[in-house]
Amino acid sequence: MIERIYGVADTTFSRVNMGEIAIKVIRKEDPDSQISRYTVPGIKDLPVAAKKLIDSGCNGVITLGWVGKTQLDKYSYLAASIGLIFVQISTSRHVIDVTVHEDEAEDEETLREIAIDRAKKHSVNLVKLIKDGGNALTEMAGKGLRQGYSNAGSID
Amino acid sequence: MIERIYGVADTTFSRVNMGEIAIKVIRKEDPDSQISRYTVPGIKDLPVAAKKLIDSGCNGVITLGWVGKTQLDKYSYLAASIGLIFVQISTSRHVIDVTVHEDEAEDEETLREIAIDRAKKHSVNLVKLIKDGGNALTEMAGKGLRQGYSNAGSID
Amino acid sequence: MIERIYGVADTTFSRVNMGEIAIKVIRKEDPDSQISRYTVPGIKDLPVAAKKLIDSGCNGVITLGWVGKTQLDKYSYLAASIGLIFVQISTSRHVIDVTVHEDEAEDEETLREIAIDRAKKHSVNLVKLIKDGGNALTEMAGKGLRQGYSNAGSID
């Protein structure tokens, strides 16, 4: 049996411990796996964390970022997103990017629920892609799935 | 006869199964071809999907993305677009990018029609470029062609 | 005599056949040259077209893009511009970028004139740089030259 290694990169900036949630879900979805965690200060540090996790042998990585409310935070989100995409295309490895924006909800409870739901669903997505490859999610293609919110659904 | 391999990368975020449409069109336009499909959660995962399809031998790829309405979705679109362009220039392979923006139309029916038309027309474009090379579309250069909408036309 | 090869990359999205204009000008300015043309659907496909033209031996390339009016079109312009710059710096070859924005003029006739003027002037620029090198334009440095509009002029 091939044992898979997953990377989990999270931040101290985040207000929810999404890294812990991701680890629990991955462990449940793929018991024959190892998990490496890497914690950095903020989202702009996530690309190098993902890169170092892949360098160390991870087959795929999930990053768990939290973004503030200002326009500058959004530029940081853009820069980090570009970086995470480049880590992926230069290594041909998935880095599933969970991001929660502080202005997605007006109260902290809703924000917490978004973070938990998004971290859980994308952890499952990562395991499916790493374990079963590029057709693992095809059954759900075009179905309007959402993470952090209820599904939008298909309009086919 | 040289057999071509096409890659089709789509998402579970999309509300229309554009991957299926692309496969049908490619099969019709180029019966002597193989098609590989790769489904990912969202647009920011499309660049690595395209890269992995090219790694596996695809001569060209079509990606089928769906983008939400918020400014953050637009930044994600920008990051994904930059990534898709880099996959292309680092591999010298075409990755034709079909993107539908949820705010392109006010009702779902119109949105669905845009998605179908765009996916179909760009699938034909991809096959033409891969089968017949850089002059395959030259007859239509400057003609104001549109995908998802009716053509704007030439003003020559 | 060294024969130069120029690449001309244009789109079917464009409403003016700028590729044809560029070819005419290059042929007149540098009769001892070959020209390769590559036509793609839209601006986001231009970076890979330029890359493939350089791969095939072109000493320099001119790309002729047309951009729509929406904010999304502008993000596509930004992504394409970054891609075109990376093609250049990774190959050390010039890719002169002619872009016409649909909202540069209120009527089609003016837009057509902008497109023609810009394509012509930049075709001359490309030939000068490829034939005569980095000092070919130095006499005009700081002169406030414009393409598509009348020159702004020097304020020295």
Next chain:
Amino acid sequence: MIERIYGVADTTFSRVNMGEIAIKVIRKEDPDSQISRYTVPGIKDLPVAAKKLIDSGCNGVITLGWVGKTQLDKYSYLAASIGLIFVQISTSRHVIDVTVHEDEAEDEETLREIAIDRAKKHSVNLVKLIKDGGNALTEMAGKGLRQGYSNAGSID
């Protein structure tokens, strides 16, 4: 005992000598280390400074940038951020990015306090990551830590 080398890159544009602060903190946190400093004019010069520090053997780098108030300054911030992320992912080394925006506070005293607090806290973060690796900050993951401001705190 392995001796670590830290890089400190700062600017003449900055209105607070954050480089000096970073050096003091690093020296205190990791007495068995060497520190190299590199001063450049502004934020857009920081990526190459970080790259040169890593080329010269630094195990990790902290950059200390200051950004003006205009939209153009913000685009420069975005370009610099993308560059800093690419230095990291192409070298697999951390470059912790301290940035102070001139419009973060209305008076100079507050701005100075933000700069000092951010430089100090991120210097500690850098040392922890370089000395103790990717789990050094895990105890604080999801705790809503802030640099330059008081912590937002966890909402778990």
Next chain:
Amino acid sequence: MIERIYGVADTTFSRVNMGEIAIKVIRKEDPDSQISRYTVPGIKDLPVAAKKLIDSGCNGVITLGWVGKTQLDKYSYLAASIGLIFVQISTSRHVIDVTVHEDEAEDEETLREIAIDRAKKHSVNLVKLIKDGGNALTEMAGKGLRQGYSNAGSID
């Protein structure tokens, strides 16, 4: 004595001959140096000009760009800035970027003064970095230096 080679890249779009100013200052500041000049149409051509100057042996480069007033010009500025940063981090060479924005001043005389001051001061910065290395500017770190305007000063 080691002879240094400086690159000067400027544009025909610029309304002030900043390349000439840079050459004069560099010659005065570092008489034992050679200077190569490369003139291109506009800012988006500057990254490849800088790359070609470095390819030809320049130890450092100054680019002198001029940017129009529209939002599109600003996106071009952003793309060019990202490109200039990548030239630097992929070659580990400084490319000091002088940019003048047409909307920085209301009258041409002020604009001209900004351009001259910025070109002069950054030419001196380049020479210092190339001749004396990463500590050449450290004495001025955090001093709030400005180019094109009077210094903001330290708030330490």
